[in-house]
Amino acid sequence: MSDVEEAITRVHHEEWARVVAALTRRFGDLDIAEEAAAEAFATAVERWRADGVPPNPGAWLTTTANHKAVDRIRRETKRDDKHKEALMTHDAQSEPLGVIDDDRLRLIFTCCHPALAVESRLALTLRMVGGLTMPEIARAFLVAESAMGQRITRAKAKIKAAGIPYRLPSAEDLPERVTGVLAVLYLVFNEGYLATGPDTDPVRQDLTAEAIRLTRLIRALLPDNGEAAGLLALMLLIEARRPARVSSTGELVSLAEQDRGSWTTELITEGHHLVRERLATGVPPGRYQILAAINAVHTSARDMRDTDWSQVLALYNQLIRVDPSPIVHLNRAIAVAEVDGPDVALAAVDRLEPTLTGYHAYHVTRADLLRRLGRSRDARTAYDQAIALAGNTAETAYLIRRRDQLA
Amino acid sequence: MRYLVSVIDDKENPGSTDRQPFISEFNDRLIAEGYWVFAGGLADTDAATVVDSRGEQVVISDGPFVESKEYLAGVWVWECPDLDVALKLATEASKACDRKIEVRPFQ
Numbered sequence: 001m002s003d004v005e006e007a008i009t010r011v012h013h014e015e016w017a018r019v020v021a022a023l024t025r026r027f028g029d030l031d032i033a034e035e036a037a038a039e040a041f042a043t044a045v046e047r048w049r050a051d052g053v054p055p056n057p058g059a060w061l062t063t064t065a066n067h068k069a070v071d072r073i074r075r076e077t078k079r080d081d082k083h084k085e086a087l088m089t090h091d092a093q094s095e096p097l098g099v100i101d102d103d104r105l106r107l108i109f110t111c112c113h114p115a116l117a118v119e120s121r122l123a124l125t126l127r128m129v130g131g132l133t134m135p136e137i138a139r140a141f142l143v144a145e146s147a148m149g150q151r152i153t154r155a156k157a158k159i160k161a162a163g164i165p166y167r168l169p170s171a172e173d174l175p176e177r178v179t180g181v182l183a184v185l186y187l188v189f190n191e192g193y194l195a196t197g198p199d200t201d202p203v204r205q206d207l208t209a210e211a212i213r214l215t216r217l218i219r220a221l222l223p224d225n226g227e228a229a230g231l232l233a234l235m236l237l238i239e240a241r242r243p244a245r246v247s248s249t250g251e252l253v254s255l256a257e258q259d260r261g262s263w264t265t266e267l268i269t270e271g272h273h274l275v276r277e278r279l280a281t282g283v284p285p286g287r288y289q290i291l292a293a294i295n296a297v298h299t300s301a302r303d304m305r306d307t308d309w310s311q312v313l314a315l316y317n318q319l320i321r322v323d324p325s326p327i328v329h330l331n332r333a334i335a336v337a338e339v340d341g342p343d344v345a346l347a348a349v350d351r352l353e354p355t356l357t358g359y360h361a362y363h364v365t366r367a368d369l370l371r372r373l374g375r376s377r378d379a380r381t382a383y384d385q386a387i388a389l390a391g392n393t394a395e396t397a398y399l400i401r402r403r404d405q406l407a
Numbered sequence: 408m409r410y411l412v413s414v415i416d417d418k419e420n421p422g423s424t425d426r427q428p429f430i431s432e433f434n435d436r437l438i439a440e441g442y443w444v445f446a447g448g449l450a451d452t453d454a455a456t457v458v459d460s461r462g463e464q465v466v467i468s469d470g471p472f473v474e475s476k477e478y479l480a481g482v483w484v485w486e487c488p489d490l491d492v493a494l495k496l497a498t499e500a501s502k503a504c505d506r507k508i509e510v511r512p513f514q
Contacts, residue, residue: 115490162512163408165489173491 005054011057012041013213016131018058019065021103024166028157030110032069034128040065104129105221106166108214112181113164120155120183127152129217130210140191140207182231182288185215189235193242194392202246202394208239228279230289233274237295240267245394252398256304268299274400290319309338326355330365342372360389364399376406408512409444409486410493412500415507416480422505433503437485442496444484452478480506 016037023033037160040061111124119141126132126140138148158164169177191206212235219228244258253259275296278289285293294315301307316332329352337345346369349362356362367382383403390396416422437443452471459466471478483500487493490510497508 113490115494116439161514163410163493165490165491168489175497179449 004053007053007057008041008045008048011044011053011061012131015058015061016041017104017107017129017217019061020128020131023069024110025063025103026066026106027069027073028166030128030159032072033065034067034156036065036072037061037131039068043068055349084291096346104217106168108181109169109177110159110164110166110219112157112177112184114177114180115162115164116155116158118133118184118187120151120158121180122187123148123152125184125214126188126210130214132210136206140188140204142196164179178218178225178227181218182215182227184233185211185218186231186235186288188214189238193238194395196391202250202252202392203212205242208235208242212236212239223259226281227286227288229274229278230286230292233271233278233292234288235297236267236271236274237299239297240264240271241373250394250397251401252392252394254398255298260303263299270294271299285318286321287323290315290322291362294319307338309335313339327359327361330359330362333365333369337369337372342369345369346373358389360386360391360395363389363394367402369401369403371406379403408489408493409484410490411462411511411513412483412485412493412497413479413509413511414448414481414500414501414504415477417477417507419476426504428501433499437483437496442485442487442492444486446481446483448481449479475505480504 019037019040020030020033023036024030027033032265044057044061048054048057108129111128112121116124123137123141126137127134132140134149134152135145138145138150141148143151168174189208189211190220192204192209192211195204195207212232215228215232215235219225219232222228240263241255241258243262243264244260245253247253260402271292275289275292278285279293294312297308297311297315313332313335316328316335317388319328320332331344333348336348346366349366349369352362363382364387367379367386370376370379370382380403383399383406387396387399387403388401434443434446437446455471457468457470457472459468481504485493485496487496491514493510497510501508
C-alpha cells in the first residue's frame with residue numbers, strides 16, 4: 001500500500017464518523033450527510049494521489065463534504081421546497097449538562113435508537129459511524145447487497161418520518177440508551193468472533209476489529225460509563241485469544257486446548273488494566289464488567305487447571321443477579337462442572353432444556369458433560385444435536401471430531 | 408411533529424376497565440404541557456360500518472374493515488418536538504390506559 005493510500009485508510013477510520021456527524025448536525029439529514037461524506041472521501045482519493053495529503057485531512061474532508069452537501073441541497077430545493085423546510089427544522093436543541101457534547105455520540109444514539117429494528121441499528125451503525133460500505137455490511141450479515149441497501153434506506157426514512165431526534169438522550173434516559181448502543185456493538189463483535197454461515201471465515205476479524213474500534217470511541221466519549229469500559233475490556237480479552245482459537249486444520253480450539261502462549265499479551269494487559277480500573281471505583285459492576293472480570297480470570301491462568309474456578313463461579317453468581325437469563329445459567333454450569341463436578345453441572349444444564357433446546361451451545365455443553373461422565377451414547381446424541389444447530393464452520397468441525405472420538 | 412397515538416386492546420386479554428380516572432389525569436397533563444391536540448375513545452368494533460363507493464354501486468357492510476384479535480380502542484393526536492418526547496409520553500399513556508400504544512407520525 002502506498003503512503004497516500006495508507007493515509008486515506010487511516011483518515012477514513014479516524015474521520016468518517018466525525019464528518020458524517022458534523023454534516024448530520026448541520027443539515028439534519030442522514031442521507032445527505034452520508035452521501036456527501038462518501039463523495040468527499042472519493043474526491044480525496046483522487047486529489048491526494050495527485051497533490052499529496054493535505055496538512056489537516058479532517059478539516060479538508062469536512063469542508064469538501066460541506067460543499068458537496070450544499071450542492072445537493074441546492075439541486076433538490078429547486079425541485080422540492082418542502083424538503084428545504086424539513087432541513088430547517090433540525091435546530092440544535094438544548095443539551096443536558098454533564099454529558100459530553102460530541103456530534104459522533106449524537107450519531108451513535110440516533111443509529112441505535114430503540115424505535116429501529118435491531119438489524120437496522122446494526123447496519124446503520126456500521127454504515128454511518130463505522131464507515132463500512134454497503135457491500136461490506138451486506139457481506140457481514142450474509143444478505144444480498146440490495147436487501148442491505150433497502151434496510152438502511154428504510155431505517156433512514158423512518159428516522160426522518162418518525163422524528164427520531166439527533167441529540168443526546170436526557171440524563172434520565174442515558175443509562176438505558178447507552179445499554180442499547182453497547183448491545184449493538186456486542187452483537188457486531190459476536191458475529192465476528194463466531195461467524196455464522198457455510199461460506200464465511202470462522203472468525204471475522206474485520207467485524208471484531210470494527211466493534212472494538214467503535215467501543216473504544218464510546219469509551220472515549222463516555223469515560224465515566226462503567227459498562228462501556230467493561231464491554232471494551234471484555235472484547236479485548238476475547239480478541240486476545242483469537243490467534244489460538246482456530247487450529248491449522250480449521251477447527252475451533254476449546255479454551256482448555258488453546259496454546260496460551262499465542263494469546264496477544266498487549267490486549268490482555270489492556271483488558272486487565274480496564275477491569276482493575278473498574279474494580280477500584282467500587283461502583284457495583286454491570287453485566288459487561290462482570291463478563292470482563294470472568295475473562296480476566298481466564299486470561300490470568302497459565303492453563304485450564306491453574307484457572308481459579310471458584311472465582312469464576314462467584315462471578316457467575318454475581319452475573320445471575322443482574323442478568324438471570326438461561327444463557328448465563330448455561331455458562332455458569334461450565335464453572336460448576338469444574339468446582340462441583342460434571343454431574344452437578346449436568347443437573348443444572350438439564351433444567352434449562354425447555355428454553356434452550358434450540359440453542360447449539362446448550363447441546364455442546366451437555367455433550368461435553370455427558371462425555372466426561374462416561375455416558376458415550378447420550379453424549380453422541382447431544383453432539384449430533386449440537387452439530388445440527390451450529391452455524392460456524394470451525395465449531396462444526398470441532399464437534400464432529402469430538403463426537404467421532406467417543407468410545 | 409404531529410403523532411397519531413393509538414390505544415390497542417386485545418379481545419382475548421383486555422386491559423382493565425377502571426382506567427378512566429388515570430386517563431383523565433393524564434389528559435389534563437397533556438393539555439397543561441401543550442402536547443394535546445385531540446383524544447377520543449372508540450366504541451366496540453362491532454359498531455363499525457365500512458363504506459366502499461369506488462365502484463359504480465355503493466357497498467355498505469357491517470363490521471370493521473379487518474377482523475383481528477387486537478383492535479384500535481382509542482386515539483390521541485399529540486404535538487411533540489420529536490419521537491423521544493412522544494415515546495416518553497406513550498410510556499405513561501400505556502400505564503394510564505393499561506393497554507399497548509402505537510405511536511405513528513403524520514406525514
